[in-house]
Amino acid sequence: MTAEIEHPEESRAGTVRWDPGSHILWRYRANGHRHPHICRPVTVVQDSPRLLAVWMAPGTACVKPQLADGTPVHLEPLATRYTKPRTTVRAHWSGSGVLKLARPGEPWSVWLFWERGWRFKNWYVNLEEPLTRWSGGVDSEDHFLDIDVYPDRSWRWRDEDEFRQAQQAGLMDPVQAERVRAAGERALAVVREWGSPFADGWEHWRPDPAWPVPRLPSDWDRTGAQCAS
Numbered sequence: 001m002t003a004e005i006e007h008p009e010e011s012r013a014g015t016v017r018w019d020p021g022s023h024i025l026w027r028y029r030a031n032g033h034r035h036p037h038i039c040r041p042v043t044v045v046q047d048s049p050r051l052l053a054v055w056m057a058p059g060t061a062c063v064k065p066q067l068a069d070g071t072p073v074h075l076e077p078l079a080t081r082y083t084k085p086r087t088t089v090r091a092h093w094s095g096s097g098v099l100k101l102a103r104p105g106e107p108w109s110v111w112l113f114w115e116r117g118w119r120f121k122n123w124y125v126n127l128e129e130p131l132t133r134w135s136g137g138v139d140s141e142d143h144f145l146d147i148d149v150y151p152d153r154s155w156r157w158r159d160e161d162e163f164r165q166a167q168q169a170g171l172m173d174p175v176q177a178e179r180v181r182a183a184g185e186r187a188l189a190v191v192r193e194w195g196s197p198f199a200d201g202w203e204h205w206r207p208d209p210a211w212p213v214p215r216l217p218s219d220w221d222r223t224g225a226q227c228a229s
Contacts, residue, residue, distance in 0.1 A: 016133045018044040023214035025137030026054060026100065028128070030065070030086075031171045036139065036221050037088050039063040041214035042100065043207070051197070052102045052131070052138070055207050060093045061216040078161060082169035090216065099205060101197045105130050107143070107183040110197050112205075120203040123149040124158075125187045127180055136222070143180045144172070149191055149198065157184070 018024055021043060028038040040062045042054035065073055068085040076084065096116060102109040109131070111124040125147035131138040145163040149155045163180070166172050172180070191198060 015049075016135060018047045020044055020046060021208070021211060022047075024054070025217075025220060026056070027137060027139045027220075029139060029141045031141060031166070037063070037065045037086070038142075039216065039220040040093070041216050042137075043211050043214060045099070045205070045207075050103060052104075053202075054100050055211070056093060056098045056100065057207065057211070057213045058093060058095065058097045060097075060213055062091055062093055063088050063216065063220055064091055065089075078165050081162075082166055082171055097207070099202060101202065102131050102138070103196075107180075108187050109140075112202055118206070120151060122151070123198060125149060125184070125191075127184055127187070143183075145180055145184055147184060147187060147191070151203075153191070153194060153198075155188065155191055 023041060023043055026040045026042050027036040029035065030037040040056050041060055042056045045053040045055050047053075065086050066089045067073060067076055068087050071084075073081060073086075096114045099112040100109055101111070107130055108125050108127045111126060113121040113124060115121050127143040127145050127147075129141040129143070131140050143163075144159055144166045146158040147155055148158050163172075163177070167174070167177050190196075
């Protein structure tokens with residue numbers, strides 16, 4: 001049986017907390033807009049005042065953006081990738097699953113990727129707006145620029161070309177771009193110190209095999225009652 005998306009009550013502090021195994025939505029708003037254009041149903045691994053950890057299972061039904069003419073976003077030339085009309089489509093997450101870790105108030109989340117057979121591949125620092133919680137999940141807005149971090153503790157900036165193009169397309173002004181780059185430098189300081197979550201052993205974590213894959217609800221884009229993160 002496929003579990004439903006959870007709708008827990010708010011805590012006394014006004015913050016939604018989910019039990020391990022709960023199903024929630026991890027969403028991203030379209031840049032410069034209020035509505036979500038990316039939605040990924042996930043299973044809660046841990047939810048505490050210090051960390052939200054969720055698992056996106058292989059084969060999860062998701063929502064992603066696509067150009068209105070049917071072209072996948074990543075196949076559109078960079079010069080027009082952010083200017084052509086878009087729509088959303090449903091698709092299934094391919095490849096291995098993803099463990100996502102986010103700490104309250106931080107302008108990034110850290111994702112863990114594995115090869116087949118649970119061979120750890122890398123951490124991925126996704127620069128974004130701090131997560132906003134609502135009764136059915138969390139919302140954010142992606143900031144284009146990312147960082148790959150490898151098991152040998154080396155790292156590299158990722159998607160710098162998309163970061164520049166987003167600025168040229170007017171999706172990010174110079175002040176915001178400077179804040180995003182500064183956030184990336186703060187994240188790199190954590191990497192260089194090998195702080196949390198990189199030193200916490202999450203690469204050895206495994207999902208409960210009894211967990212069902214969360215379903216994608218028909219109202220995935222509903223407006224959530226927001227509360228403190």
